[in-house]
Amino acid sequence: MSQSLTNAPTTTGNRPSTQTRTRIDNPLRKNLLRAIWIVAMTFNVVLFIAGFGELIEGTYARYAGVYVSPDPDGIYTIIQTNASTNQAGVRVGDKLLAIDGIPYADWTPSDPTAESAVFTLQTPGQPPRDVVLTRTLLHAAVSGGIQLGLPEQVSRIYFLISEAVLVIVCVVVALLIFALRSDDWMALYIAWALVIAGLASSHAFFNVDLPRVPPNNIVHVYGSFAFPLAMLAALYFPVGELRPRWSWIPVLVYALGSPLMHVLAQFPIFISFGLPNVLIMTYVAGVIVWRYRHEFTPIQRQQTKWVMFGLMGYAGAMVIRLSIQVASALLTIDQFALYDFFTRPLEIGLLLVLPVGFAFSILRYRLWDVDVVINRSLVGGIVTVIVIAIYAAAFLLIKPVIESLFGQESSLPPLLFAAVISGALFTPIRRSVRHIIDRRLYGLRFDLNQVRRAHELAHAHVQAHVNSLRGGAPAQPLKTPGVYSGQTLNGWRLRDMIGRGGMGEVYQAEHSDGRIAAVKILPADLMLKPEFTARFEREARTLQSLDHPNIVKVWDVGIANNISFIAMEYIDGDELGDLIRRDGALDPLSAAQIVRDVADALDYAHARGLVHRDIKPSNIMIRRQTGGKLRAVLMDFGIAKIQDTTASFTRYTGSNAVGTIDYMAPEQIMTAREVDHRADIYALGVVLYEMLTGERPFKGSAAQVLFAHVQQPAPDPRTLKSDLPRALSQVVMRALEKDAANRYASAGAMASEMI
Missing domain, CATH: 3.30.200.20 (Phosphorylase Kinase; domain 1)
Structure with a gap:
C-alpha cells in the first residue's frame, strides 16, 4: 500500500499529490477489482436500458395517481391519492381488492390502450365498492407540456431527455474515474455509487408504476441495498476508513428497514414523501461535517467540500421531489402536470451537481476553487428557487383572472405576465441574497462583487x-x-x-x-x-x-x-512592480535588501500604532544608489487608515473600501478577525514571494484569490525557483501563515532571518 493521504506532503496548484491509502498495488487484486466493477456497472446499465425502453413504449401508465403498499398479510392498501381520485371516492387507507374483476395480487395490465379501469375498494368495516378511474398514458411532465401547447412528441422527448441525462452523465463520470483511477478501490466505489444515485433518481430504474412484475421486485431489492451502499461510500471517503467506527450502523438499519417501512405505511406522508431518504442523507452529511472539522487535512477538506457540494445538489433535488409528491396529493391531475413540467429542469440541474462534485473531489481537480463555486451556487440556487416560486405563484394567480376577463383558456398571457414580474424582481433579489451569503454566511468584510470591482480597478x-x-x-x-x-x-x-x-x-x-x-x-x-x-x-x-x-x-x-x-x-526611482515586470524575479540578495528596508519602515510605524494595510509592489519605490545598491521607500503609509475613514462615512464599493486583494491577509478579509501589524507582515511575505519568483502565490479571479488567502496553504516558492535557499523559502512560508499568531512577531524579526 502507498502513503496515506493524511501523511502526504501538501502540494500546490490544481494538481496536488494523488497518493492515498486506498490505492491497490497488488496486480491480481487490482485486476479482480476492475473485473468486479465492470460487471457491476454493466448490470446497472442493462437495468437502465431495459427500464428506459419501457418508458419509450409508454408502459409507465398510472391510474389517476393511486399509489399502494402491501401489508404484511399481502393485502394492498392505498397510501396516496390526489384531488382527482378523491373526487372519485378513493380514500387513503382503502384496501385494493381487484381491478376489472381480477384480484389485484393476480392482475396485470392486459390492454395497454384501455383508458379506464374498475377498482374494487373496501374501506375497513364497510362493504366493497367499485370505482371507475381514468388511466393516463402520459407522464405528468408530458401532459404538462401538452397543456402549454407543445406537440405531444416534443413533450415526450423533453421527458425522456430529463430521465436519461443524469444517468448518462453519471456513467460518463464513472468511466472517466475508472480510466484515471482504476487502481484505487475508493475511487471505483464512489464511481459505482454515483451511477446508483443516478439510477435511483430515474423512473426507468425502479419502474414504480408496475411494482408487482416479478423482475421488478428483483430491481427493488437491488435498489434497496444499493442506495445504502452508495451512502456508505460517502462515509468512507476520502481516506477509506469509517470514523467514527460505528458510523455504518444507521446505514445498516436503513438498509434493513423494509419491515419498519411496512409498519409506517399507515402514515402515507412519511413513506410517500421520502423522509427516510432525507433523514439518512442528513445523517451522512452530519458525519462528514464532523470529520471535516476534527480529522481532515487541508487537501481532504477541499475534497470534502466538493463532496458536500454534490450532496447539497442532490439534497436540493430531493426537496424538489418532495414538493412534487406534495403537489401530487394536493393538486388536480392537470395542475400537477404543469407543476411537474416546470420543476423538472431545476430538479435535474441540481442532480447533476452530484457527479460533478464527486468527480472533482476524486480527481482532485481545482480543489481550491470549490469555495467560489459553492458561494456562487448558493446564491444562484437560492435566487433561482425564489424567482421560480414567484413565477409559479404569479402564473397560478393571474391565469384564472385572465380567463374570467377574456372568457378563453390560454396559458401564454399568464406565462408572459409571470415572466415580467419575476424578471423585474430578479436583480434586487440577487443583490440581497449575495449580500446575505457573503457577509452573514461566509463572514466576509466585503461582498464578492465589491471585491471583483476593486480588483478590476x-x-x-x-x-x-x-x-x-x-x-x-x-x-x-x-x-x-x-x-x-x-x-x-x-x-x-x-x-x-x-x-x-x-x-x-x-x-x-x-x-x-x-x-x-x-x-x-x-x-x-x-x-x-x-x-x-x-x-x-x-x-x-x-x-x-x-x-x-x-x-x-x-x-x-x-x-x-x-x-x-x-x-x-517625488521619488527618483522605479516602482517595485514595474521592476519585477520588466526584469523578472530578483536575485535573493536584492530581495533581502528590499525586505530589510521595508521592514525598517514598518517597525518604525508599527511602534507608533500605525498599520499600513496595503503593502504591495506599487507602494514600494526603489532608488538606485551609488554602486548599484537598491534602497526601498514605502509609500502611502497610513493612507489605508484614511481610506477606512472614508469608507466609514460613505457607501463606496471601490478599491478604497477593499484594498488590494492580491496582498491582503486573511484577517483583513474575515469580519470575525482583528487586524494588527501582522497583516503587514503577511503582505510583505506576498511581496517577497513575488520578488523571488516573479509571480504572486495565488492567482485567478478576485473571488478565487480571496478564498485562497483565507484557506489555501501557502505555496513553497521553490516549486517555481528550485535554486532558492531553503532558509529563504521558510521565511516566505512563515510570513504567509494563515494564523497571525504563527507569523513573525515583527517585520524586523522577519528581515533578520533573511540572507
Whole structure:
C-alpha cells in the first residue's frame, strides 16, 4: 500500500499529490477489482436500458395517481391519492381488492390502450365498492407540456431527455474515474455509487408504476441495498476508513428497514414523501461535517467540500421531489402536470451537481476553487428557487383572472405576465441574497462583487501615486484638465490631473517654493460631514509626523477651500512592480535588501500604532544608489487608515473600501478577525514571494484569490525557483501563515532571518 493521504506532503496548484491509502498495488487484486466493477456497472446499465425502453413504449401508465403498499398479510392498501381520485371516492387507507374483476395480487395490465379501469375498494368495516378511474398514458411532465401547447412528441422527448441525462452523465463520470483511477478501490466505489444515485433518481430504474412484475421486485431489492451502499461510500471517503467506527450502523438499519417501512405505511406522508431518504442523507452529511472539522487535512477538506457540494445538489433535488409528491396529493391531475413540467429542469440541474462534485473531489481537480463555486451556487440556487416560486405563484394567480376577463383558456398571457414580474424582481433579489451569503454566511468584510470591482480597478487603472512619484520625465497630462486644475491649496498650485483612483483624483502640483508634488484630492461630498473632517485631520497629522528614510515624506495634509488633500514628495526611482515586470524575479540578495528596508519602515510605524494595510509592489519605490545598491521607500503609509475613514462615512464599493486583494491577509478579509501589524507582515511575505519568483502565490479571479488567502496553504516558492535557499523559502512560508499568531512577531524579526 502507498502513503496515506493524511501523511502526504501538501502540494500546490490544481494538481496536488494523488497518493492515498486506498490505492491497490497488488496486480491480481487490482485486476479482480476492475473485473468486479465492470460487471457491476454493466448490470446497472442493462437495468437502465431495459427500464428506459419501457418508458419509450409508454408502459409507465398510472391510474389517476393511486399509489399502494402491501401489508404484511399481502393485502394492498392505498397510501396516496390526489384531488382527482378523491373526487372519485378513493380514500387513503382503502384496501385494493381487484381491478376489472381480477384480484389485484393476480392482475396485470392486459390492454395497454384501455383508458379506464374498475377498482374494487373496501374501506375497513364497510362493504366493497367499485370505482371507475381514468388511466393516463402520459407522464405528468408530458401532459404538462401538452397543456402549454407543445406537440405531444416534443413533450415526450423533453421527458425522456430529463430521465436519461443524469444517468448518462453519471456513467460518463464513472468511466472517466475508472480510466484515471482504476487502481484505487475508493475511487471505483464512489464511481459505482454515483451511477446508483443516478439510477435511483430515474423512473426507468425502479419502474414504480408496475411494482408487482416479478423482475421488478428483483430491481427493488437491488435498489434497496444499493442506495445504502452508495451512502456508505460517502462515509468512507476520502481516506477509506469509517470514523467514527460505528458510523455504518444507521446505514445498516436503513438498509434493513423494509419491515419498519411496512409498519409506517399507515402514515402515507412519511413513506410517500421520502423522509427516510432525507433523514439518512442528513445523517451522512452530519458525519462528514464532523470529520471535516476534527480529522481532515487541508487537501481532504477541499475534497470534502466538493463532496458536500454534490450532496447539497442532490439534497436540493430531493426537496424538489418532495414538493412534487406534495403537489401530487394536493393538486388536480392537470395542475400537477404543469407543476411537474416546470420543476423538472431545476430538479435535474441540481442532480447533476452530484457527479460533478464527486468527480472533482476524486480527481482532485481545482480543489481550491470549490469555495467560489459553492458561494456562487448558493446564491444562484437560492435566487433561482425564489424567482421560480414567484413565477409559479404569479402564473397560478393571474391565469384564472385572465380567463374570467377574456372568457378563453390560454396559458401564454399568464406565462408572459409571470415572466415580467419575476424578471423585474430578479436583480434586487440577487443583490440581497449575495449580500446575505457573503457577509452573514461566509463572514466576509466585503461582498464578492465589491471585491471583483476593486480588483478590476486595481488592474485597469494606472495608480495615480505611481505615475506622479516616479523620477525622470513628468507624468503625461490628460487631454482635459481636472475640475480642480488651477486651484491653490496651502501654496500647492494644481496643474493637470494625472490619474484617478479609488480615493479620488490626483494632480501634479508645484509649491511656491519650487517643490513638485503629487496631490491627492479626496471626494468632495465628504466635506459635508463634520465628523469625517475631524477624523481626517487627526489621521492626516499622524501621517505627516512620520519621518523615516524608508517612508515617503508627506509634505502637507489638510483641508483648504473645502477640499481634502494630501501632498507627497517625488521619488527618483522605479516602482517595485514595474521592476519585477520588466526584469523578472530578483536575485535573493536584492530581495533581502528590499525586505530589510521595508521592514525598517514598518517597525518604525508599527511602534507608533500605525498599520499600513496595503503593502504591495506599487507602494514600494526603489532608488538606485551609488554602486548599484537598491534602497526601498514605502509609500502611502497610513493612507489605508484614511481610506477606512472614508469608507466609514460613505457607501463606496471601490478599491478604497477593499484594498488590494492580491496582498491582503486573511484577517483583513474575515469580519470575525482583528487586524494588527501582522497583516503587514503577511503582505510583505506576498511581496517577497513575488520578488523571488516573479509571480504572486495565488492567482485567478478576485473571488478565487480571496478564498485562497483565507484557506489555501501557502505555496513553497521553490516549486517555481528550485535554486532558492531553503532558509529563504521558510521565511516566505512563515510570513504567509494563515494564523497571525504563527507569523513573525515583527517585520524586523522577519528581515533578520533573511540572507
